[in-house]
Amino acid sequence: MNTIPKISLIDRQIMWNRLLAVVEEQAQVCQRTAFSTIVRESGDLAAGVFDAKGRMLAQAVTGTPGHINSMALAVGHVINAYPPETMKPGDVFIHNDPWMGTGHLNDISLTTPCFLGDKLIGFLACNSHVLDIGGVVDRTSSRDVFMEGLYLPILRIVDGGEVDESLMAVIRANTRQPVETVGDVYSLINCNAVGCERLLDMMAEFGLTDLGALADHIIDTSYSAVLAKIAKLPKGTWHGSLQLDGRDEPVLLKAALTISDSGIHVDYAGSTGMTKYNFNVPICYTLAYTSYALGVAIVRDVPNNAGSLAPRTISAPEGCILNALKPAAVFGRAQVGLMLPDLVYNCLRQAMPDQIPAESTCGLWGINVMGPWDSPARISNRFLTQVMTTGGMGALPYRDGMSATGFPSGVRGGPIEIFESMSTIVVWRKEFRQDSGGAGAFRGGLGQAIEMENTIPESFQYFTGYERVENPAKGTAGGGSGASGRLQLSTGELLSGKGRYEIPPGVRIAVSSPGGGGVGDPLSRDRSLVVRDLEYGLISEAAAQEFYGHRTRSHDMVEG
Template identity: 30%
Template sequence: MTQSTGPTTQSTGPTTQTGPAVSTSIDRITLEVIRNGLLTAADEMKNVVLRTAYSNLWKEAGDLSCALLRPTGEVVAQGSADIPIHLPTMPFSFAGLTERFPVETMLPGDVFIHNDPFRGNNHLPDFFMCKPVFFGETLLGFAAVRGHFIDVGGNGPGSYSSTAPDIQAEGFRIPPMRVWKEGERNEELVGLLESNLRNPRERIGDLQAQYAGCNTGERRLQALAEKYGADTLSIAIERVLDDAETLARAHIAEIPDGRYEFEDFCDGDGIVNEPFAIRCAVEVDGSDIAIDFDGTSPQTHGGMNMALSVCYAACVYAIKALTDPDSPANSGAYRPITVTAPEGTVVNVSYPGAVVAGNHETSARVADCVTGALAEALPDRVVAAGAGSTGVLVFGGHDADRDFICVEMHGAGQGGGAGADGGNAHRVNIANTGNTPTEALELEYPMTVIEYRITDDAGGAGEFRGGCGIQRRVRFDAPGWITIVAERGTVAPYGLFGGGRPEPTQVVLTRADGTVEELPTKTAPLLVVAGDELFLKCAGGGGYGDPVDRTVEALQADVDNGYVSPDSAATTYGAVVLEDAGRADGKWVVSR
């Protein structure tokens, strides 16, 4: 068994300050100004990366996250619209980095990078970059950017097939390395990246954007030290983390003590398309929470496994969302939470297991399990399961003398909760990226979007309806390779307290010759030709509460907006639905 509370290193880096003992007190106004300055700095880092990035996945969808770390690696401030699965793993990635490069060996101008899941990283596409920030000879902390590289080599464009049998087959694995040394770029490493990643110009453009984000964080942290002093800034950082812990413990203490259990399932790994189980027990004891995954399925052949760091991130996300979703997140808020997972399972992979899809597909199920376990204890706070899938479509190849790789995420449905329907057509749970606008897709890639809309009757029925997912039909206008990584095609998201399950995910490939093939939710790279069409319908969210308790007004709005069909309103919700020719819009009228 392996347990984690989120690692920190013991070294605080090279400081040579001398003099009288530093006071640990700070006035509340100064603390709040510095706290918000740190948060603003993280947001500014993100904006700089977005403005300078090359790939659509970054500049349009925003698949990256920025943070400021204390000298021991804990996250102090993160971007307000960043990605939950990216951020709690940063201390793990930092610990993997400092095992190879101790903090005391780092110098101003150094920048480090790695993508190794067996050294605390998420999956190979997520490159972790961090830069030590010095003020004089004092190490203030680190500016860090994690970004999803569209390609890291491997057996298909986009590096996204969950059918890769081990980590080596998934792509180019980079141990912690200096990518800038005292301000000079490591051209040998950059050349190695260029030779192993598809479309290297775009990849190195994103690498430079990451670097710009780290430099922005460095400048802002140094500016705070210049204004308030390095000692005061250090005290404020400690208080930010301690205050977050105090607040988290106060909210956790409101949960009734006890042991709560739940299980859910994933479709399969793309090699063996049979469901496998995620089982968790959540034990609440005062202001502490221990989450155990004993009984979870062994690690899979394909890439549906995850590193323990990712399992930890999914767990702390779920607890934060249920207990205190409004205050800014940082590592202090996660100190009361411990996670235990058997090695060699899908939630704590052993080398050389593949992990590319587990980062967001299996981890989403982990968050669903923690939420489901606490439904009994927190019925007014939990929501039914969302779609729990990124719904990845990769399309890559060579056209008109250029390489192209499109990695597109698809919006799905959130689960309904007490007093509110689930959200429609957006990423839910551990992810927070947007989709790429149709105009940008068609401008950048040889593809045409034929249909893109919210699916009716896609949300689970309930007093509070599950959100509807989207469906998209695209035509490929040039030969290339496609890969699908999605979930919830076999086991649909669960409802709560009488709420229903939504429609599952569906993937259909229609060849130019008229041949129709229903695909599993995970595929190896498939060759397509001009004229082939792909239909992808994402799952909705589960319902909350008995459907017969849904109000007439809410159901009327559902029918008017196209979220629920008249037939479903009658058969699933037990309503009387009549066509009213007297209405100016000719729509249906719902009654009970």
């Protein structure tokens, strides 16, 4: 008999915290055993524990909102495909369906039913990004999802403890990196197994035979806590828009954000329709980053689970870029999806202006390279790798924006040494990009200046999928915009933010990621902060004079 109703509220809170520890260990196992560099070095993953109904109870701190908040839906899809009565101990289910909680094919999702004896007590779920899942070599050229690689529906990859070697063979045969991709699948299988072991240990310690009452406590408490926060907010509907660079023509996103007693709803009617390019966004990914944006601004310290997520809802017309329908190309869905927090904040700033930041870089400026792939004779020099880099966050109304920070993705910048060890590329420079943060009483965060070239006399392929090249992050309340992103070859040629480029031998490519917007009149900035920024090289003397009215000694000497 389950004893949870007789346990004190303090004990329930301890159990809740133990669940958080379980999923954090689960996530760490995934990260430390992953082959994919973006997982191993940058934490592009998610891990969570669910009850027997498929409700998320806890998610690891390690991970990204795009993975975590879309994973919250994935277990429900698995239950629909394989009813619980058909599951047995030792089963593991796999899929990478972009519309069922991954967003694009490179994110593989695994769900493991967890049994106490023969009784299903819950699920452990995880997902992570694999570098290659097949498809076209040119990552910018896909025009439907079938061009983007191996499409796995929900399948049983481990049946009662026996790995389906035929399915593994299919995965292995459809990737350019069979060892790494299959290795990542085993990493995901193992992290769920560890999570299940720790969950059963916790239940044994507290004498639990199911999670039902604890799950209800977690979900009901979280739901009520979020509604209590929403109750303190002004009620009404606010509208906002955001123009993105797109490709060939701009992309316009529109939102109407409504705060009511029952929750917060964001409607994306009026946004641009689906594009022929591959930055369409499945609705699960739109929900993930909308929910995250609201969570950061409003929910804050309430843990992420089915209860705290429930009051945050969205709608978007079918066929718009934020509710793309199969078989739309979605490989680059993050190019648009990561920009949603700025759109949400452009609405929310009208309701609570003293708490919302200026616009940020938002989109990642990952460095994705291949080379050389055009000749079997040079197979020994082939590589496919990436390193994540970031731009600046927008300033808040009470502090400077963070520099070179992966908001809202949470993806950490990867070590250049690892990137160089997995390619023939050398990075000559990687530093803060001076003057890239928008001027203001509170300055926007800085982007980065990165310069690289091949060390062998061969060209290499560079793939771009960047935003904020044509439309920089705007400042607010008199603050300046952040610097636009820029890609330039040492020959002087400027490159577009989206495309595939062959970088010739001996030519360097300079990547300048964007900065965040500033907040408030720059002339009101604390003089000591201006002096500090000058001393650290974050701003130039010219910027100090132009934006902050700060005269340096060198200015006086020149005029004298």
